[in-house]
Amino acid sequence: MACAAAGLAAPAVFAQGKPIRIGVPTAMQLQVGRDTQDAVKMAIDDVNARGGVLGRKLEMVVADETENPETGISAIKKLTADEKVDVLIGGYTSGVTLAQLPHIASAKTIYLGVGAASPAITAKVKQDYDNYKYVFRVGPLNSAHQARQLTGFISNFVKGELGISKVAIVGENAKWVQDLVPLLKKGATEAGADVRATEFFDAQTSDFSPLFSKVKDSGAQYMVVVLSHASSDIFAKQWHDSRFPMPYGGIDVKSMDGDFCQRIGGKSVGELAANFAVRAPLTARTIPFFDEFAKKTSRSPVYTAFGANDAVYMYADAVKKAGSTDTNAVIKALEKASYEGITGVIEFDETHDVKPGAGTFKGPSLLLAQWRDGCKREVIYPKERRTADFVYPAWIKK
Template sequence: MTQAHPFLKRLAAIATAALFGTLAHAQAQPPIKIGINAPIQVQVGRDIRDGAQLAVDEINAKGGVLGRQLSMVVADETEDPEKGISAIKKLTADEKVDVLIGGYTSGVTLAQLPHITRAKTIALTVGAASPAITAKVKQNYDTNKYIFRTGVLNSLHLANGLLGYMTGFLHGELGLKKFAIVGESAKWVQDLLPYLKKSAQDKGLEIVMAETFDTGTTNFSPLLSKVKNSGAEYMVVILSHASSDILAKQWYDARVPVPYGGIDVKSQDTDFFERVGGKSLSEVAINFIVRAPLSERTLPFFEAFEGRYKREPVYTGAGAYDSVYAYADAVTRAGKLDTDAVIKALETIDMPVTTGRMQLDESHDLKAGAGLVNLLFVQWQEGGKRVIVWPKEARTGDYVKPQWMN
C-alpha cells in the first residue's frame, strides 16, 4: 500500500488544525448581549422581561444569530428617572450590552436618552409613547440615530386612534356627541390631550369637559361628579400611571350614568377584571394585542407565552418579544454586529410581528395603519371576557352598556 507523501500529510494536518481552530473560535465567541430596562414592580415591566426572554430562548434554540447565542441581563428602572438613568448606566457601562430593549414611562425614557446616545448603544423602546423621544432622531440624526420605538405607537398615533373610535364608533355607530376627556398629569398626556380635543371639535363633536388630574389621585368622586354634571354622554380616559383600579371601583359603586373608555394601560393587565371585582364591566381600553389573528405570529406567541408564564401577555410583552426578533433580523441582514450597519438594517425593517407588521418611519417610529400596527378598542365584558369592539374589521363581539344604563 502506497504511503501518503510527507508534504500531503503536513497539508492535511494544517487543514485539520485550521478546521478545529475555526470551530473553536466560533464556540469561543461571546454571546450577543441584550439589556432589558423595565419597571419590574408592575406587569407591563415584568412582561417586557418575560417577552424578551421567550424570544431569546426561541432564537437560541434555532442556532442564535450569526452563529452566536443571545444572552440577557435585566436592570430594574422602576418608574423613577434617577433609577432609570442608573439602570442604563449599569447596562451600557458595566454590562456593555449590544442593545437595549425596554422602557415604559416617557419621563424616564426622556431622562435616559442622553446617556443612551452618549454610550452609542441601540435602544428599542417598547412602552414609552411621547413623540419627543423619537423626534430627536430627525433633529440631530448623528447624535440620536440609536433611538427607536418598536413596541408601541406614539401619542399622536394614539390620539388619532382615539379620534377614530370617537367619531367612527361612539358617534358614527352609537350616536353619541358630547364627550368629557380626562387624563393624568403626565408628559405623554400633555402631548396628546390638546391635539385630541381640537381634532374632535374639528370633526363636529362637542367636548364639554377636558382636564387632567394628579397621578396620585385616590378619590375620583369629585371628578366623576363633574363629568356627570357636564352632560357628557361618554368619558374618554387617558391614563397609564394613575390608579385604574380605584377609578373603576368608584365609577361602578357610584353608578355613574356615563360609560367610559380610552387609553387605560393598567386595565390591560390580564388580571384587571378580577382585581377590581368585576367593576370594570363595560369599560373599553385600547390595546395592541389580544387573542385574535392579528398576524400569523399572534396566536403562536400567545400560546408560547401562556404556556411558559401561565398568564396572558400585555402589549409590552409582545413589544419586547417582537423587538428581540427585530434586532436579530437586523443583525442577520447586516451580517455583523457593527452598530451603524445594524441601525441601517433596522431602518429598512419590514417583518410580521405579533401586533401586525413592523415598519419604521424616518424618525425611527413604529408606523401605524392598514396592514401594519393598529389600535384595538377592547371591552371588558361578563366573566372577564375581552371583546374587540373597534375597529369594525377586527370586531369580535358587540358593545354592551353599563348594567345600570340598560
C-alpha cells in the same frame, strides 16, 4: 417580510465568540416590566434553540428602571458601562425614557423602545440624527398616532354608532397624556363631537368623586379616558360603585392587564380599553405568541410584551443582515426592516418611530376591547375586527 427566525442558523451549536448581550431596562415591579422580561426571554430561547445569530448565543441582562428618571438613568449606565450590552430593549414611562436619551446617545448603544409613547422620544432622531440615531420605537404607537386613532373611535363608534356626540376627556398628569389630550380634543371637535370637558388629574388621586361631578355637570354622555398608572384600578372601582351614569373607554394601560378585571372584583365590566393586540388572528404571530406566553407564565401578555418579543427578532435579523453587531451597520438594517410582528407589520419612519396601520398598510393599530361578564374581553372597535357588539353597563340606560 422576515419570519420570526429569519436568517438564524439551524443547529444549536455556538461558535467561540462571546454572547450577544441584550440589556432590558424596565419597571420590574409592574406587569409591563415582568412581561417585557418574559417576552424577551421567550424570543432569546427560541433564537438560541435555532443556533443563535451568526453562531453566537443571545444573553439577557435586566436592570430595574422603576418609574423614576434617576433610577432609569442608573439602569442605562449599568447596562451600557458595566454590563456592556450590545442592544437595549425595554422602557415604560415616557418621562424616564426622555431622561435616559442623552445617556443612551453617549453610550452609542441601540435602544429599541417597547413601552413609552411620547413623540418627543423619537423626535430627537430627526432633530439630531448623529447623536440619537440609536433610538427606535418598536411599540407602542406614539401618543400622536394614538390620538388620531382614538379620534376615529370617537367619530366612528361613539358618535357614529352609539349616537353620542357629547363627550368629556379626562387624563392623568403624565408627559405622554399631556401630549395626547390636546390632539385628541382638536381631532374630536373637528370630527363633530361636542367636547364638554377636558380634565387632568394627578396619578396619585384616590378620590375621583370631584372629577366625576365635573364630568357629569358638563352634560357629557360618554367619558373618554387616557391613563396608565395606579389610579386605573381606583378609577374603575369608583366608576362602578358610584353607578356613574355614563360609559367610559379609551386608553387605560392598566386595563390592558389580563388580570385587571379579576383583581378589582369585576368592576371594570362595561369599560372599553385600548389594546394593541388581543388573542385574535391579527397576524400569523399573534395567536401563537399569546398561547405560548400563557403556557410559560400563566398570564395574558400586556402591550410591552408584544414589542419586546418582536424587538429581539428584529435585532437578530438586523445583525444577520449586517453580518456583525457593528452598531452603524445594524442601524442601517433596522431602518430598512419590514417585520410581521404580533401587532402588525413593524416598519420605521424617518424618526425611527413605528409606522401606524393605515389603509392597506397593516401596521399596529388601536383595538378597543370591552370587559364583559366573567371578565372576558371582546373587540368592539374597529368594526372590521369586531368580535361582539357593545353592551352598556347594567345600570346605564341606552
